[in-house]
Amino acid sequence: MRSQYRLGVDAGGTFTDFILAERDGRVRLFKALSTPEDGTLAIADGLAQISAALGRPVEEIVANCDLCINGTTVALNALIELKGVKVGLLATAGHEDSIEIRLGHKEEGYRYEPDYPPAPQLAPRFLRKPIRERVLADGSVHTPLAEDDVRAAAREFAEAGVEAVAISFLWAMRNPAHEARAAAIVREMLPEAFVCTGTDVFPQIREYTRTSTTLVNAYLSPVMARYVARIDDYFRKLGARRPVRYFQSNGGLATGGHMRARAVNAINSGPASAPAAGLFVAEPFGIRDVITVDMGGTSFDITLTRDGHTNLNRDIDFLRQRIGVPMIQVETLGAGGGSIAHINPYGMLEVGPHSAGSQPGPVAYGRGGTQPTVTDSNLALGYLNPAAVLGGRIRLDRDAACEAIRREIAAPLGVSVDKAAWGIHAIVNANMVNGIRRVSIERGYDPRDFALIGAGGAAGVHVVALAEEMGVRTVLVPKVASGLCAFGQVLSDVKHNYLASKPMRVGPDADLAGLEAAFAEIEAKGRAALREDDFGEDEIEIRRSLEMRYVGQIHECTVEIGATRIDASTLPDIVAAFHRRHEALYTYAEPQNPVEIVNLESVVVGKVARPQAPALVRGDGNAHRALAGSRPMLFGTDGVWTDTPVYAGDRLMAGDRLHGPAMIEEATTNILVRPGWTAELHASGCYRIDRD
């Protein structure tokens, strides 16, 4: 980091977070109310706050930033609210309904539910046009492109006022000529429309996934382009030295020029910066394997990073649309502070997925909420300070919380309020543990090998209990936990995923030279893009992976191979790595059976220099000076209330240790150190909590 500052602006649903990182390691967090109608208003508000705090004009701060980084939910919101542009699809004739057939499946959880509606169609059937053309699986042309079909479709699109056109033909990633020609015709006839092809957006096998990804991209990109134009312009006028970088769902940054045509790459960018922040927080402890859990008001987001590599999703349903482009795997549960506890039709206690959100919010907020939430149970259990005032306005009402728990949960179940409150806490924890299994055990990782990192305002009182449930020995909670994602964005690199599909059986006839050439080709593209973005050769890092499977399987295992060149001498190690991966995931391998390679990917990274970690002043190790009082808390089904010391986080110094049970109160989060655990504040501003 050569300049004085780096600025991160993360626009969330309610608040826009501003992180200003300074060269000396100081990190400051500011918040402004989000302004979805024009994001620059919130940015102006935040910059004014920063300017006042630093006593320097806004232009001077912006000009002294090496990078201004923006995380935005513009694409996400447009998809949630179905407010993308009018979009048309050109598909191989006979397959224009693939996007609506959706593989013929109804989602799990709704098997016998009569009122669960079909997924929304971004392009209605009359705007999905069949184009006569056909490429076969080997890339050969079976039926040439009927250009008149394309022209006729473009004329109808023009009449219908279509603003974006997705073009996705069968097997186009083996031979993109038809898609490219069709795109040229459409661009010529509809010069104002945004056009993208399957080969551009997601050049891998699986027609439905590719078409859906392409269509979502076409639907959202014009919206993103308008947003990016406004933000780029705003910062340019303030004198920013380099173009604004936008945060993508793959955990990396990209320029506005890239984003305006690839909105689908940013649809879940919000929580995708957690791994970068998690690694940064864990680094002073020499830890490289982390699971981050981010708990806010309505949701609980989990990510997993092993030895610096974060789990990715490549083919998932996101808001009921199939998305293929790699995204950081974020397991999102409806388990936040506002999640509502209720008795299900069978008479069982359940927590979530419905949430009281911020409006009306938990019962304890006294703003009209009547159904008990996780926050209400935490208050009832003594974990939250009943004297605390939230946001300067909301005073927590413990009696109201307990009464709601009694009425809605304890009475129907025939148990005490204490027990019901503990039950809500235990069940939401169990749901979170199951979510953590999905990113760990289901991906072949043992969670006990990881440190758990608590983020978000609400995670602090749950995270040690989660670790206890899973056998995790180390928990890290940074002081800036509530703004961890925004912090992660200023720590991120520029990153693009380049994909290709090159199916082949592993054997003496395998075209290894062709595979190496395919890697070389996509990596050349990646290097060129980064050089254009001012990265030097020594700042570019490339990480390869192969998607492999046993012949006859349909799903692949991803095998990370670093920078390994593909040739006859390296192949045996790659195949052995595949067998190991398969066994780790599914309990067995079949070393005697043939293996095939299907897809390849190169992650091309432009390394961005990291800010330094902060350094707190060291104390004498005795936390007593920070003791602020005590209150009774409940830690289990035994019903025994334990008088528990409460420490003021801002009075703790580096090296201070305290033994559980204890509560640490920070400005924006509370951290519960359960009995049997010991916490120590590290000089980097992070609490390390270890099992005794």
Add this chain to the structure above:
Amino acid sequence: MSVDPITLAVVRGALEMTQREMTLTLEKTSRSSVFNLAHDYSNALFDHRPEMILQGQDIPIHLGSLIPAMKAVAGFFGDDIFDGDVIYHNDPAYAGSHIVDCCMYKPVFYRGELVFWTVCKGHLTDIGGPVPAGYNPDAKEIYAEGLRIPPVKLWDRGRRREDVINLLLTNMRARRNQEGDLNAQYGACRVGERNLLALLDKYGVETVRACIAELKDMADRQMRSLIRSVPDGVYVGRAVLEDSGHGLGELEIAATVTIKDDTCHVAVASPPQVPYFINSYAGNSMSGVYLGLMMFAQVPPPYNEGLYRCVTVDLGPKGTLCNAEEPAPHVNCTTTPMETLTDAVRSALEQAAPERVSASWGHTSGVNIAGRDPRTGEEYVTMVLASIISGAGATRELDGWHACGPLCCFGALYSGDIELLEYSYPILIHRYGLMSDSGGAGRLRGGSGTCWEVEPLGHAMTVVSFGEGRQRPTMGAAGAANALIAPKLGGIEVLRADGTERHTRNVMTTLAPGERLVNRSPGGGGYGPAFERPVEAVLRDVRDGLVSREAAALEYGVALSADGALDADATARLRAARKLA
């Protein structure tokens, strides 16, 4: 012991997680497209009794049959069940569904005691016998269909019995795929066992058992309360199995549902079994009855055996279509007659509780394909699940989902990606799409069926069709009726060099390169009178090509002018005329 409600909720979550991880293992590792693309499998957990304690939301065909099958298999071995055993089975004489559905059962022992069974059932692509994929329309006896596997141990106290596994695989086509699928099932059972042992370590056998008992009791209470809400009475539903063209004529299945207080008795009456592959043995018929019941109950997960405690079923005398006995041929039974049996039960319950029951879904009408792949020289054989994806029935609130059936799978199936199918098999899929006017007419429209058109590449391909739904449209509900029948039906056309063959009965035939097969899967049933459908909904369907202009007038009483706009006067006349009639 009494159960702590919090522990109960946590144990429930752990059981669901276990079942989910078994499913994931199977999906990700299996070889046949029937498993890995189509998800034609089910994973379940049983307790020591053995009663089903959890089934996933997979294929309803397997919903009922696993319950008696598990009991038959455990009963067969009696005391001879040990830690490390793995049992395999497909035989309908031991409550299997049809012989292509092979089921693996792994007893889970904890400190020397049998506590659980992990069970994984799936549709193998081949089970030997004279016809690839197992569907032999000419079979007169079960012996002419394929390999029957009565309960047999594949692992004996932890030792893999290569001799037995070899015996089974030797009798199947595309051996390596079948072997891969067997391994995948083993992986799923092991993953389940691993999780359950961890659960027992944490809570102990006694607590876990108490939780399971309570979960079953809860399901029981839930089903009883639903049944209690239905007026006591005797309700009869009938459904007709269409003429298969094998000289059997039309066959009727009747279900008499007796509701008394909080109990439900279902009595099935069906004609004598026939020398054609549509006989259903008892295990499979239970699935048909339970699916009809679930279309009424519409309960959210979890699903366990407690749901059915208040339900008694009489499948009729042995030797009838829905209670078949050896040597009746049966391979088509999971779709035909199961779907007709489900319709009969659904229809009886529609009379009992009209506000709860939706229209029926399109029946299964599809094909299996087989041949030798010219790209590799290897044999291939598979059921084409894409070919059976039909339209869903309309409900009181919603138009039926397009392409979500068939009835017997209820949305659990996947059609599989077109490119993955073309990659796996030497075929060219010319069309996979929705079909105009195929959804049942109604105030709420039935979902569209699908059309699958295929051509073999560089080789001759065997095609075997199965199912029905080619003569009678899908049953609607609440007074829905169709005016245009033909587009709502399933059907098969073979496009030969010298003309088109149309088939309404099941056939086995060979396609030469350049020839094509067109398979149509029927649409779903409509709900309520079609002339009451809002005009704008009909116009939207016409715009989208889901309803033709002809059908708009004929079925919905909505007239369009030459330029496609609404002709309001003509529409008013059409709708008024219907009211008078």
